[in-house]
Amino acid sequence: MSKRVSGRVVGGARVVGVRGVAALVLGASLLLGGCAEGAEILEGGSSASQNSEATVEPSTETIPDQPEPPAAPEQTEQSDQPTQPAEQETPAVPERSLHQQNMLDLLETLAVKGRAPKTGYSRSQFGQRWKDIDRNGCDQRNDVLARDLTNVEAPKGCKVLSGDLDDPYTGRLIHFVRGQKTSQAVQIDHVVALADAWQKGAQQLTPERREQFANDPLNLLAVDGPSNMQKGAGDAATWLPANKSFRCTYVSIQVRVKAEYQLWVTQAEKEAIRRELGRC
Incomplete structure (x- = not known):
């Protein structure tokens, strides 16, 4: 006799409660060991605690590449010094002969x-x-x-x-x-x-x-x-x-x-x- 195991799906992966996993393992042992029929395997969803640890099955869903954000423009370092006016060349004085x-x-x-x-x-x-x-x-x-x-x-x-x-x-x-x-x-x-x-x-x-x-x-x-x-x-x-x-x-x-x-x-x-x- 086969049993159906229920569980929650999180992020594309089926999550099975720890007690559900234990029941599955126990059921399998009873079947293999010739235990009495009618032993019930608890559904993980009916008795699992909200704080129980979960096993996450890896998802095969591909996450599309996200474009890299544009690089922020370089900030030009501002000098605290006041801008000096460009020096003006002094007109050349003609040389004497x-x-x-x-x-x-x-x-x-x-x-x-x-x-x-x-x-x-x-x-x-x-x-x-x-x-x-x-x-x-x-x-x-x-x-x-x-x-x-x-x-x-x-x-x-x-x-x-x-x-x-x-x-x-x-x-x-x-x-x-x-x-x-x-x-x-x-x-x-x-x-x-x-x-x-x-x-x-x-x-x-x-x-x-x-x-x-x-x-x-x-x-x-x-x-x-x-x-x-x-x-x-x-x-x-x-x-x-x-x-x-x-x-x-x-x-x-x-x-x-x-x-x-x-x-x-x-x-x-x-x-x-x-x-x-x-x-x-």
């Missing part, structure tokens, strides 16, 4: 004083006019004309009869012709005027040194006659060439000459020279 720097350095070596009285000044204090100090057989006036003019005509060697001057003071082209009424169109200028030099240290020079100063090719230029007359004995603080492109060269010559002969400058003159050197 070597000439500029040399002249500015030389300018700083000149003494700065007030203008001395003109007492005792005369052209004769500067020796022989247009002396041939380089001893080439030609006076300084003709040497400078031959140096500064183009298309020079000097058939007899020294004396320049004609030529063309690209005038540094005005920027104009001047045709020079020697003659009583025409020679003054082109004059020889002392870049550092003799009277200016006298009032700024030349009084203390020896007569020989003053003569050399007056005939030094470094201090002489062939220029437009009217511009030379306009300049007079002016320094850089009171007069500069109308041709602005020549001013750097002009004040550079003045600095070199004054340094060579140990002449001084006034404060206004120094400032004017420095300003023009800054524009070179």
Whole structure:
């Protein structure tokens, strides 16, 4: 005689009470051992306690894969420090040329004083006019004309009869012709005027040194006659060439000459020279 075993189903598995299992085992023993018929096997569901342990039969039901939750975005670490503004590049300062720097350095070596009285000044204090100090057989006036003019005509060697001057003071082209009424169109200028030099240290020079100063090719230029007359004995603080492109060269010559002969400058003159050197 066969018996039906009842039980609960949990999560797809049949759960049989412990007492039900014992009854099954006992029943099987009685049958095998020839025990009396009619022994009853208790149904697990009628007498099993709610707190009894249960045997879980494995389920063959497949649990579908659950999609993985999306990864949380990485949190950027926030700094407690305030955001610093980006550094701005300082505009580059244009470099000075070597000439500029040399002249500015030389300018700083000149003494700065007030203008001395003109007492005792005369052209004769500067020796022989247009002396041939380089001893080439030609006076300084003709040497400078031959140096500064183009298309020079000097058939007899020294004396320049004609030529063309690209005038540094005005920027104009001047045709020079020697003659009583025409020679003054082109004059020889002392870049550092003799009277200016006298009032700024030349009084203390020896007569020989003053003569050399007056005939030094470094201090002489062939220029437009009217511009030379306009300049007079002016320094850089009171007069500069109308041709602005020549001013750097002009004040550079003045600095070199004054340094060579140990002449001084006034404060206004120094400032004017420095300003023009800054524009070179």
